[in-house]
Amino acid sequence: MSTLTAREPAVGKRAAREPSTRKPWARPRTRSIRTRLLVFVTATLILVCAAMALTTAFVQRAYLMGDLDGRVTNAASRSLGGAALHPENQDDLGFLNENGHPAGLLAARLDGDGAIVAAEVVSQDAAPKSLTAPQLTALADIAPDGSKHTRTVPGLGTYRVTAVESGGIRVLTGLPMDDVQRMIGGLVVAEAAVAVAGLFVAGCVCTVVIRRQLRPLGRVAATAAEVSRAPLDRGEVAGLTRVPARDTDPDSEAGQVGAALNRMIDHVESSLTARRHTEERMRRFLADASHELRTPLASISGYAELMNRGTDRIEPVLAWRRVSAESARMTGLVEDLLLLARLDEGRPLHSAEVDLAALVAEAVWDARAAGDGHDWQLELRLDAPSLVLGDAARLHQVVANLLANARVHTPAGTTVVASVEADPHRCVVRVRDDGPGIPPGLLPQVFDRFTRAETSRARSGPHDGGSGLGLAIAAAIVSAHGGRIDVESEPGRTEFTIELPPSGAEPPPLDTVSGPSAPARVPFTRTFARHS
Numbered sequence: 411m412s413t414l415t416a417r418e419p420a421v422g423k424r425a426a427r428e429p430s431t432r433k434p435w436a437r438p439r440t441r442s443i444r445t446r447l448l449v450f451v452t453a454t455l456i457l458v459c460a461a462m463a464l465t466t467a468f469v470q471r472a473y474l475m476g477d478l479d480g481r482v483t484n485a486a487s488r489s490l491g492g493a494a495l496h497p498e499n500q501d502d503l504g505f506l507n508e509n510g511h512p513a514g515l516l517a518a519r520l521d522g523d524g525a526i527v528a529a530e531v532v533s534q535d536a537a538p539k540s541l542t543a544p545q546l547t548a549l550a551d552i553a554p555d556g557s558k559h560t561r562t563v564p565g566l567g568t569y570r571v572t573a574v575e576s577g578g579i580r581v582l583t584g585l586p587m588d589d590v591q592r593m594i595g596g597l598v599v600a601e602a603a604v605a606v607a608g609l610f611v612a613g614c615v616c617t618v619v620i621r622r623q624l625r626p627l628g629r630v631a632a633t634a635a636e637v638s639r640a641p642l643d644r645g646e647v648a649g650l651t652r653v654p655a656r657d658t659d660p661d662s663e664a665g666q667v668g669a670a671l672n673r674m675i676d677h678v679e680s681s682l683t684a685r686r687h688t689e690e691r692m693r694r695f696l697a698d699a700s701h702e703l704r705t706p707l708a709s710i711s712g713y714a715e716l717m718n719r720g721t722d723r724i725e726p727v728l729a730w731r732r733v734s735a736e737s738a739r740m741t742g743l744v745e746d747l748l749l750l751a752r753l754d755e756g757r758p759l760h761s762a763e764v765d766l767a768a769l770v771a772e773a774v775w776d777a778r779a780a781g782d783g784h785d786w787q788l789e790l791r792l793d794a795p796s797l798v799l800g801d802a803a804r805l806h807q808v809v810a811n812l813l814a815n816a817r818v819h820t821p822a823g824t825t826v827v828a829s830v831e832a833d834p835h836r837c838v839v840r841v842r843d844d845g846p847g848i849p850p851g852l853l854p855q856v857f858d859r860f861t862r863a864e865t866s867r868a869r870s871g872p873h874d875g876g877s878g879l880g881l882a883i884a885a886a887i888v889s890a891h892g893g894r895i896d897v898e899s900e901p902g903r904t905e906f907t908i909e910l911p912p913s914g915a916e917p918p919p920l921d922t923v924s925g926p927s928a929p930a931r932v933p934f935t936r937t938f939a940r941h942s
Contacts, residue, residue: 698860820845
C-alpha cells in the first residue's frame with residue numbers, strides 16, 4: 411500500500427507533463443434550413459404516428475382483454491354451476507362433456523388448500539384431455555378470489571385464468587388468448603404499415619412544400635451574393651441587382667428579407683453616389699481654388715521677375731501697385747476659404763442681438779457707394795422689432811454679398827430692392843433686382859462654391875467679379891444662424907430670400923391668416939438716387 415501511495419504523485423506529475431492528445435470538439439457543421447426543417451417535421455411526424463399507434467394498440471388491447479375477461483368470468487360461472495351438481499366428488503369434470511364449451515377451454519377442480527385435483531382442456535371435436543404435470547405447475551398458486559391472471563401453459567399457449575369459489579366448491583377456468591394476441595399483433599402491423607406509408611408520403615410532400623416555400627429565400631441569397639461580388643470600390647455604382655417584386659411580399663418572412671435587402675441596396679447606391687458626387691465636388695473645388703490662387707501668384711511672380719530684370723522694363727510704382735492688388739485678391743480668397751472651413755466645422759459664431767433693419771440699411775448705403783449706376787431702394791415692413799441673435803459682422807457680410815452679386819451681374823440702371831420684414835415669428839430679408847436673371851440650369855448650383863454666371867449675366871465692368879464664393883459663404887452663414895436662404899429667378903426678376911428666427915421667437919399661431927380687421931402693414935420705402 412505504501413508503494414502505491416508513493417508512486418501516485420509521480421504518475422500524476424508525468425501525466426501533467428505529457429501533452430494532451432485529445433482533439434478539441436469540432437464545431438458541428440451547420441445544415442441548411444431546408445434540411446433542418448425536413449428533419450424536424452419528419453421527427454415530429456414519427457413521434458405523432460408512434461403515439462397514435464401505441465394509443466390505438468393499448469386501447470384495442472384493453473377492449474379485447476375486457477371482452478376476454480368477461481367471457482372468462484362467464485365460463486367460470488358455468489363451470490362452477492356444473493361442478494355444483496356433484497359437490498361430493500372433488501375430481502369430477504364431467505360438465506366439460508356438455509355441448510357449448512369453446513375449444514381450448516381449460517377447467518380444474520381445487521381442494522381446500524387451493525391445490526389442483528383434476529384439470530382438463532376442451533379439444534376441437536374430441537373428448538377433453540387431462541393436463542400434464544408441467545401444465546399443472548403453470549396453473550398453480552392461483553387464489554380463488556375471482557381475479558384474472560395471465561399464464562403461459564406449456565403446449566397450449568397463453569391463457570387468461572381465474573379461480574372462483576362458491577359453497578365450498580372451487581374451480582379454475584381459463585380461455586386461450588391466442589385470438590386476442592393475433593388481433594393485436596395484426597393491428598400493430600397494420601398501423602406500422604400505414605404509418606410508414608404515411609410518413610413516406612408526408613416526407614415527400616414536406617420536401618416539395620419546404621423547397622417551394624424556401625425558393626424565394628434562395629433567390630434573395632443569390633441576389634445578395636451577386637451584389638457582394640459587384641466592384642463597389644471603383645467605377646459607376648448603379649444598376650445593382652434587386653430582389654424581384656414577387657420576393658418582397660411583406661406578409662412573408664422571405665419577402666421581408668427581400669424588401670430589407672432592396673432597401674439596403676438602395677441605401678448603398680445612394681450613399682456611394684453621394685460620396686462620388688462629394689469627391690467630384692471636392693476635386694472641382696480644389697481645381698477651382700488652385701486656379702484662383704494661381705492667377706494672382708502668377709501675376710506677383712511676373713512683376714517680381716520684371717523688377718529683377720531692371721526698372722527700365724516696368725515702372726516700380728506700377729509693379730508695386732499690381733503686386734499689392736494681387737496680394738489683396740489672394741488674401742481675400744484665402745480668408746473666404748478659411749471662413750467656409752470654420753463654418754463647415756460648426757464652430758460657434760459670436761452671438762448678440764442684431765437689428766436687421768439697421769444692418770440692411772447700412773449695407774445698402776455701402777452698395778450705393780460702390781455702384782452708383784444702379785437704382786438702390788430700401789423697404790421696411792415691420793410688424794415687430796427686427797431683432798435676431800447672431801454675429802452682426804457675418805450677417806452684414808451676407809447682405810453685402812447679395813447686394814454685390816446684384817451689382818456685379820446686372821447692367822447699369824438695374825433697380826435693386828432690399829426689404830426687411832419682421833413679425834413675432836420670423837425675420838425675412840429680401841434682395842430683388844430686375845436684371846437678366848439666373849439661367850435655369852445654373853439655379854440649382856447657385857449656392858455651390860466657385861459657381862459663376864459670367865456666361866449668362868451681364869457685368870457692369872470688365873474687372874468686376876469674384877471667385878464664386880460669395881453666395882456659398884452667404885448660405886453657410888445663414889445656416890450657421892439657424893436660418894435658410896432661397897432664390898427665385900426668371901428674366902426680369904431675381905429674388906434672394908433670407909429667413910432668420912427672431913430674438914425670443916414665439917411659436918406660430920394655428921391660424922396665420924389675418925382677419926378682416928387686421929391692420930394693414932404700411933411699408934417704409936427709401937430710394938437712393940443715382941449720381942452722375
